Amino acid sequence: MTALLEVKGLRTVFHLLGGAWSAVDGIDLSIARGEVLCLVGESGSGKSVTGFSLVQLIDPPGEIVEGEILFNGENLREASDERLRHLRGDRIAMIFQDPLSTLNPVLTIGEQMCEAILEHRACGKAQAMKEAASALGRVGISSPEVRLKQYPHEFSGGMRQRVAIATALLNNPDLIIADEPTTALDVTIQSQILYEVQKLVRDTGTAVLWITHDLAVVAELADRVAVMYAGQIVETGAVDDVLDRPLHPYTQGLLNSSSGMVKPGERLHQIDGNAPRIDDRPSGCPFRTRCERVKPVCAEVNPEQQVIDGRIFRCHNPVSLPVRVAFAQEARP
Incomplete structure (x- = not known):
């Protein structure tokens, strides 16, 4: 491969x-x-x-x-x-652990997500906004059209991280x-x-x-x-x-x-x-x-x-016996 x-x-x-x-x-x-x-x-x-x-x-x-x-x-x-x-x-998209390092506090969420699209693709702003709203919905943010008009400080930490993830997925x-x-x-x-x-x-x-x-x-x-x-x-x-x-x-x-x-x-x-x-x-x-x-x-x-x-x-004395890990109860997608 x-x-x-x-x-x-x-x-x-x-x-x-x-x-x-x-x-x-x-x-x-x-x-x-x-x-x-x-x-x-x-x-x-x-x-x-x-x-x-x-x-x-x-x-x-x-x-x-x-x-x-x-x-x-x-x-x-x-x-x-x-x-x-x-x-x-x-x-190449990077999703950072701290969403505050990704989001600009003086721009709306919609402006930032549209910029990520328009910077790399030839399409209109209306289409970019539509794609941004769809991406927010994919990561579990309700009322995405409303949220696009808001600023990062109006989001919780978890929601800001979801915005950062949605932005990373925008351009496939x-x-x-x-x-x-x-x-x-x-x-x-x-x-x-x-x-x-x-x-x-x-x-x-x-x-x-x-x-x-x-x-x-x-x-x-x-x-x-x-x-x-x-x-x-x-x-x-x-x-x-x-x-x-x-x-x-x-x-x-x-x-x-x-x-x-x-x-x-x-x-x-x-x-x-x-x-x-x-x-x-x-x-x-x-x-x-x-x-x-x-x-x-x-x-x-x-x-x-x-x-x-x-x-x-890398080991001089590697583990020789198999270890079975039961993640059935703990694993989650």
């Missing part, structure tokens, strides 16, 4: 006191047309920085220092600012990068939005990079999963393989921390310790200080990427 997006050796650093520290440390990713890849991991693992790096939205003191970002064969790291402006919002982009877009939404609205994303993928072949920490959403939405820790991708594979038979101890730890793994009333099995700071990662394998399967070699050598039966992982 030909990749729409292919990332090779991407490294993004932040220039802080004491040096340049890697938030994204040489990762490889690929997403095919019509595929949903979920990027999972704890806060601070580098997921959001990865998303911002892919659309070239890293500001100082951050800097992309290595790697290629190939979108439809075009290296976005070599693209001009004008070219990137043309691609963003049209062929080739690629959507979604940074935890449904975290602030209730289960019903989340279900509706995930359905719309799945429908867009099915009908148009849109590719999606969905950044999340919610493994129940991953189980329902993803075709493949990439697990990120301390700026590195530690495991990648088909969603059923990764959730049912994790190879990396960190992946197993995330699964064991999920409420889908324990009976009601039992305590969750959390991973010991905390993720290391960007400027204080241990030598060797960055997960070794929290790992129950640690070996002496883990302190000396950061494991190289290995491939077994299509599974990609």
